[in-house]
Structure formats: C-alpha cells, structure tokens
Amino acid sequence: MYSLSYVKAKSLKEAAAFLAKNPEAKLLAGGMTMIPTLKQRLARPTHIVDIAALPELRGIAAKGGRLVIGAGTKHHDVATSAVVRKAIPALAGLAAQIGDPQVRNRGTIGGSLANNDPAADYPAAVLGLGATVVTTQRSIAADDFFQGLFATALEEGEVIVRVEFPLPKRAAYSKFHHPASGYAMAGVFIAQTAGGVRVAVTGAGPGVFRWTAAEAALAESFKPAALEGLPLDASGLNDDIHADREYRANLVRVMAKRALAKISGKK
C-alpha cells in the first residue's frame, strides 16, 4: 500500500466537504474491495475517508410500500434482517450469497453499489427491483445509476446514503459462483413488480444489465418455458479463461430459469 492518510468522518456533510477539498481522496466503507486494491497498489489516494460508522447511513426499515436500507448496512445484516426477509426475501437470500462470512461481516451495500463490480451481486437486485439510489445530492433510478464496468452515475464527492426498494410481488435471485473468486459468473435477478417484469443480469457482461427480451417474454407468460429460444446477444458478454461468451449466455438462461423456478416454489 502506498502511504496515505486515514480520516474518520464525523458526518456525511464533513465527508462530502473533505472530498470536495481533496480530489484524490477516496471514500471507505467496509473496505472489502478498497483495501485489497490499495494493498496491490492499484490505487493511490491521498486520503481515505471512513464513513462506515456514520449513523446517517444506518438502518433497515419497511415503510410506505418500500424497503429502505442505509448505505452503511453490512451484507450480514441484510441477510439476517427479519424486516428484509419479510419484505423481499430474495434480497436477503442474495446478501447471504455475497463473498464469504467474513466479507459479509464488513462489506456494505453502499460500498458494493458505488464500486459497481461487474460480477457483484447487489447491482442485480437494485436493477432487478427498480430501486432508487438516494445520495447526498439526489435520487437516482437504478436504470440510470449503473453505467458499465465499475462506472456509476455518482459525481465526484457524491455519497450514497440509502437504497429504496419498491416491494415486488415476487422475486428471486439465482447465481452461479465463479469457481475461484466466488463472485457471480452469472447471476440473474427476476422480479414481478407493479411496473412489470424485470430481469437483471450480473457477472456475465461488463456491467449489470436488463435482459429485455426475457422481460417481454415473461410479461406474456411467467414460466420457464417462456425463456426457451429467447435471443440473448452473446457478443457483449465477458470472455475470459474461466468462461467464454457462449457459456456465459447459457448460464444466464439457466440461472434465469432457476430463479423462475424458485419464484414458483419449485426447486
């Protein structure tokens, strides 16, 4: 790790002000991506501003047909929250599959979203449920938030405060773990929402995306058979030593079917 200064923020306002003054400073939440990145000297911030403990980023609540989760909430807390389990069980199930127990005890939803790793799990739920990312400056719809490989709509100095999930009628997540890293080789989140069916895919492409053909087909018939033979353009999918595009496309299809089967209560 390069030399840097650690700053513990006392409030969001203070953190934002610090970032504004120090363009090379970076935010630190759980640090599950940030610290390994720093250790490998892949980033060289002047400061890291720790916002993990800020009370403004805490809390899980269901109100007004929405589930609201503070950005500083750890994966373990989402996975085991009675409120989440009741409101959106698929989201609790997804959180329980992130990384490993030690990572879930540190990593946060806000950190995961701001990082937007193309193989992370949370982006699939946020996009699949059509959630809203609330920041220090504005509310951003999931469809606008994710902008491809490690890119988001966040501006310099903008901090995620909470995520608001509209409650779906039904939802499920199915994931195929990368054999080495445990990240998603392909993860598919399917939700039946008031606004229609949403299908979000993570791990398979350079960033989380909606499989619109599947959404249209499932809107017609919410059954696994509806996914047969659907077009899924493999050309944009990731291709690496672990899996080529064709295999990833297959995984998306298979994970989507399995998510549907979960929704309909079949294994």
Add this chain to the structure above:
Amino acid sequence: MEDTRLVTGAGTFAADWNVPGQFHGYFVRSDRAHAEIVAVNVEQALKHAGVKAVVTGADAVRAGYVKPLHTLNFPGKGGMQTRAPERPVLAHTGVHFVGEAVALVVAESAEAAQDAAELVEVRYRDLPAVVSPEEALAPGAPQLHENVPGNLALEAEVGDAAAVEAAFARAAHVTRLKVEVTRVAPNPMEPRAYIAAYDARADSYMLHVCCQGITTLRRHLSAYTGVPEEKLHFEVGDVGGGFGQRTPAYPEHGALMLAARQTGRPVRWVSTRAEGIACDTHGRANVIDGALALDGDGRFTAMRLDWVNDMGAYLSPASMGHIRNTSTCMTGVYRIPALYATYRVALTNTNPVSSYRGAGRPDIAYAVERLVSQAAVDLKMDAAELRRRNFIPREAFPYKTPTGSTYENADLLGLLDKALKLADWKGYTKRRAQTERAGKLRGIGIATVIENTGAGQAPKDEVELELDARGTVTIYTVSKSQGHGHETTLAMIVADALELPLERVRVRQCALEKQQLVGGHTGGSRTTVGAGSVCHLAAKKLIEHGRPAAALELGVEPSQVEYAKGEYRSKESKRAVKLGDIARAKPVSVIAEGKFGSTFPNGCHIAEVEIDPGTGAAAIASYCAVDDIGTVINHSVVEGQLHGGVAQGAGQILGEKVVYDRGSGQLLTGSFMDYYMPRAGLLPPIRGAEHPTPSTVSPLGVKGVGESGCTGSLPAVANAVMDALAPLGVGHIDMPLTPAKLWHAIHSARKSG
C-alpha cells in the same frame, strides 16, 4: 503432539521470525515473459529514504551465484547430456518468465523497500515468448537459451522400442490417448519467508527458512552459490505445507545471502501470494501421448508413451521426478510385457516446474489409468474386470517390472474386491438411474495405482536419540514435517520400541546443533520409511547401549539382562534399573543409520460424480479409497495424508490450472481470484479402508503414504467424469474439467446427437 502449539497460535512459522538489526528485502520482478535486459538503473531507488542497498544481476554474476544444480543427471537418448541453462540468482542478461527476480531492494522497513522498488528502472528489449512445451520444441520457436538449442534440455528413452513395435503389430486392439497433466501451483498456505544473515568472522551464513529438511536445501544452495555446505546453517520452525515446493534452493535464498553479505545485516523477505503463484515452482506440466496394445482376450501386451515435459524457463534442482518417478512405475499394477517411452524435456517462458505431491507418480498413474479405462470403453468391458484380468498376480511378487523396479508385495485382487464392495460397484446402475431422474448425469471411475516411495537421494538416513536422566528421549532428525505429524509418528515409533509412554519422547527436526546428521529431506513419502525405520533401529540400539551399564548395576552379566517397559531387569536380581538411570551421569546419545530401497504402496480408488448439464458443474458424489500402505503407525495421520492428497488430485481434475497467455506469456491466474483452490465441500467424507501387505523393504513394514491420495484421485475422478459423458458420445477431455468445459462438451454432443 504438535497440535496444541498449532491450535493456539503458538506455532513459529517462517514469517514469525525476526532477528535484531534486520533489514527488509523486496524483489523487483520481471513484468514480461521474455526480454533482454539492456540496463538496470538503481540510482533513484538508492536515494529513497531508508534504502540500504539494491542488489542486481551484476552482483550475482560477480559472486558466481549463477549455476543452479539440476538433477536430470542421467544419460539421455544416444548418450545425450542434459543442457542446463545458467540462472543468476538475479537475472542479468535477460528474463525468461513473468516474475523472474531482477533486483533486490534492501531497506530499513519492508514498506520502504517496496516503495523504492518502484524506482528501480529496468530497460528491456522484448523478445517473442513461447509458453506451450510442444510449441517450444517446434521449429521456428523463440529460443530461450543459447546453450539449449531447440529449447530441448534433454531427450531420453526407456524400454524396448523394437519389442513394443512388434507387439503393436500383433495386437488385436490398440487404444490411443493423448493426455495433458496440467501445470498447477502447489500453493502451500504459508507463503515463503526467509532471513539470511552473514557472519563475517566465520565467513558463514545463517538462514531462517521454511523448508522440507535442511540437507537437500543445503546441498542445492552450496552448489548454486559455491559456499561450502559447512558454512551454511539453517533455522527451521513450523512449516506451513510444502508438497515438494519447499524442497529446492531458490534464487531468493542466494539473493538474500548476497544482500546480507553486502549490508552486513540480516535481510528478511516475506513473499506475497502473488509472488508465490508466479515464482514458487509449479508442478506436473506433462503432455503424454500414449498407446496400449491388447490381445483378443483383453490382456495388455505392450504400451508406448511419448512425453513432453514442460520444465519452465530453467531446470529446477528438484525436477528429476518427472522422468525417474514416471519410469519407475510405468506399467502400474499391470503385467505389460513390452514397454517403450520417450521423453522430451522442453524449456518455455514460464516459471520452472519441479516436484509437487507425487512428482511424476500421479502423472504416470493418470496416463496409464486413463488409457486402461479408455480401453475398457473401446472394448465395451467393465473397467474393473479389465483391470482384474491384467493385474500382477499375488504369487509374482516380488515383481520385477520391465523398467527394472522391484515391487516388494501387493494383493491387488484383494484390494480391488474390497474397494468394489466398499463402493457398491454392483449397485451403481441404480444410483445412476436415481441421478438421471433428478436431471443430472452420473459417472463412476476407478483407478488402481502403485507408486515408488521412500528411497530418496540421500546416501543413508541417520537419527540420533538422546536420553536424559529423567528417562526422556529426544529424537533428532534432519527431515522436516510440513504437516505430516512427524512429532507424533516418529515419537510413536520410538515409544513403541522402548515401551515408554508417548509423553516421554520428544522430536526435534533440523535442530541447529544436529545439522551434521545425514539423511533425506521430507519428500517422496519417505520419512516414515527412512527416518522412521531408523528411529526404530536407534531405539533398539539405545536399549543395547544401556545393557552393559544396567548389568553392572544389577550385578549380573549383560546377557542376563532383559529390557521391558523402560526398565532393565534380570531374573537373577530382583531389582530393576530404569532407562533414565543409564543417563544419570550424563545424557546418553546413540546414532543409528539405515538405507532402504523403494517401497511400493498401492491402492484402488473409486469415485462417483454428478454433473449438472445446465451449468456443466461436476460434484463428487462419493469417494472410496482402499490403500495398501503397509503397516500403519498412526491411522489418523495416515487418513489425513490420504484426504489431503485426494483433495489436491480432485482439485486439479476439477479446476486447478496455471494459465499463461499464449501470445504475451503473461500469467493469467496470478491470485486466488483466478487460480481455483479446493474449498470445503469439494469432497464428501471419504469411505476408506486399509489393505496392508507389510513392506519387506523397511524393518517396520511401512510404505510411504504422503502421495498416495493424489496418485489415486487424479485418474479416479477423471475416469468418473469421462464415464458420465461417455453415453453422450463425448471422448477424452483434458483436465481441468471445469463447468465451462464440461458444458461445452455436453452441449456440442447433444447438438450433434
């Protein structure tokens, strides 16, 4: 005995060492696979705060630390001698693989050394790289070393080519199979860590190391550096796994010695995992083109194997197993009258390859057992039946193989029958149907294997026992456990021979004051066979040693003294002399020695796998292992060794592989994010059984066990996966059998079928 220390965090692993006044080292490593070094500029680095020295290839060449030992020291085809490239401990004129050390920055802190390492400027002239051994041997390939034309370090052969040719001409059936035993990273959980200190007055070195025993390391390092063996001293604590990778001398040892001498201070280095995957020797990396000839009754008549061994960019000092061990048991457990094999040892722009758990034994077992199972498929025969028909019969032992080894004994039919029963071979069809009803594929795989263990290269094994007045016995050995439980096993052997409670026996491995003892390192499943047997002899010697003194005290003739349960007695005298009493005046010490040949553990492993056709993921549904490892000293230690070996073999089949980019030679599996490591759940509980035929080679009847697990599991698991896919018409697929690879195989078979 070692457990309490290890479960409480009180173990002393290599990175736990610190010595007063130490500096810290950080290696500058090549970021490219093949290049000429034009210049190394260390000026800026030297100016960095806290930096004490930057050691480079020029220093290595000046000191003469350039020619590592290699062990391919037998004549090749037509008397060809091995062509070994030089390898300065820090690269001087060129780099030949990604990660090769170019400079060593020494500073007051590890952070300062790393910070300054970024300031070392290395100017390269890039050269084309070749990472595949077959491509490296092809005409027109990039050449790595001037003195290794065609990148061919050695060409060798064993067996009788004419006899094989004749047998193939007569054969009723020939099964051919070309297989790859992939390059893997041994990855013991402890990263390497060393401290080198130089004593100017004595002109000697003290090295804190993690190793598998000091004797082999000392020999390698002395040859590499020219420092006489008696000037090299070692301090070894707990060692966090080795699997062969901790045996040889590495360039880093030598570079740290140079740095210690140059700065006059001890220099400490702790490796990262990334360095470990890139630079600690890899294992396996063989391509084997095989053919098996059978007569009309399904009896094997001849086998031919053509090997290409990928040794990486340089010959590691511990790479002989690739040829020696693969030829020792080339015919496996079968009677195959004619045999011929060729070896082409290739150099590539990759990290050097050396011993890894089995060191060639799993490779040959895999090649033969895949051939045999493929032959069973070709002939539509039961895989177990084909094996049974070709086993070396019990009465043929001791059995001399066509390559000149002597298998002392085995009961292969008994072994097979026990395994078939344990695995419920007959009930398999039912299980397969059950799996198919759940929408999955199921396969069963069998492997019957044998391997050479125990011999090693040391001229003999010596063990010293020291007895004190309290009757406590200390065992001194120069072998070194890396998780093998030697402190338990060796103590049990001595306690058993002396009829003492286990608590009265202590084990000290590689103790500083006993480094003159002769003996092998721990590798090649040899410690219980070698040092263990000598422990037994030493205990007997100790009893004899004390007899005259005991007789004197009892007032009888030595011949009238009997020893039992830690006491000397005689019928004539009612008194007893305690063992400790003979050490009342001063501790009593005896040294025993022994040299034993190879022992041949053998086993039958049966695996069943289930494959999810949707994702291609294979899971091991059941695993049975029946092993003949001779007399067992500690069942729990032996079972643990088997478990670990099976997991490493299964991991290699289902996921592990070191991958280099074909064009650039960059390492693509440089961390655990990309290099698959087995995790909990890879294996269900193993159903195991022992089927001992005590060895006649060692006085204890023991055979080596450290490598049996992976020797059996590589072919057993692969055969199971192939069996699952066979009904779809899928032929051989090379490891690793990853979900992606299996899905493609299933998908294209279904598409075309």
Add this chain to the structure above:
Amino acid sequence: MAKVTIKVNGKNYTKAVEDRMLLVDFLRDELKLTGTHVGCDTSQCGCCTVHIDGRAVKSCSMLVAQANGTSIVTIEGMAKGGKLHPIQRAFSECHGLQCGFCTPGMIMATAGLLKDNPNPTDEQIYKGLEGNLCRCTGYINIVKAVKMSAKLLRGKAR
C-alpha cells in the same frame, strides 16, 4: 500517524501507527501476536481471521485505524487459563489440522459460524468456511471438527 486504542484479548493497547498499517500487521508486528497468519493478498484464504466486536473478519482487509475503539479476539485469546477452547480441542481430536498454518483462521471462522448457527448441517458448514482455504486436510476432518465443536459448545451451553 494514527493513534489507536484497541482491546485485544481483553487487554487495552494504545499505539501510534502508520495510517496505512493493516490490522493483521498491527497484531503480528506491534503486539507480537503471530498466531494470526497471512496466506494471500486478495482476501481469499482466511488465515488472518479474527473477531472484531464478536464478528469474524479478515484482518488483512482492514486498516488498524478502522478497528480503533473495538474489541478484538485473536487465536491467542481462545484458550483460557491454559485450557483449550472446545473448538481447539475438537480440531486437535478430529485431526482437523496438518501443517497448522490455516488453523487459527479456521478456528476463528468456526467460532463465528457456530455463533450464528449452533447446529449446522454439512452444507451450512461448507458455506460457513467459504472464506477459508486449507491445502493439507482436504477439509474432511475440518468439517468433522466443526461438528464436534458444535456438539461440545451446545453441551456447554446447556
């Protein structure tokens, strides 16, 4: 430099450290608690697992500054008064260790797992140990040790 006050195995420490110092380096280098090991650089192996305020975390993946004000338990804090913790006993009795390098992390991960789930199934144990690598045992005896630990701890609770 950052000033940190941390309770480790029941004892308070106040030290000035470099801001970039990792928690694991603080434990190993500053406090000489070398039972917590480092086996990788990418947060995969779990050899460095300790408990912070009762939860298992990887001490290689956080700065010591982030742990300021917390209470930490390392492998050295598990045995009490010379008596092994039941999990330590179970690992030893089940031969759930060989080289012992991953063992401290495995034991701390097991303690975390059993806190959340005192009676886990095999599958739950596999999942619970996802963040820990072992190269020696094939995990079979580790799983056995976790089960025995669970039994011992449940017996103790009763």
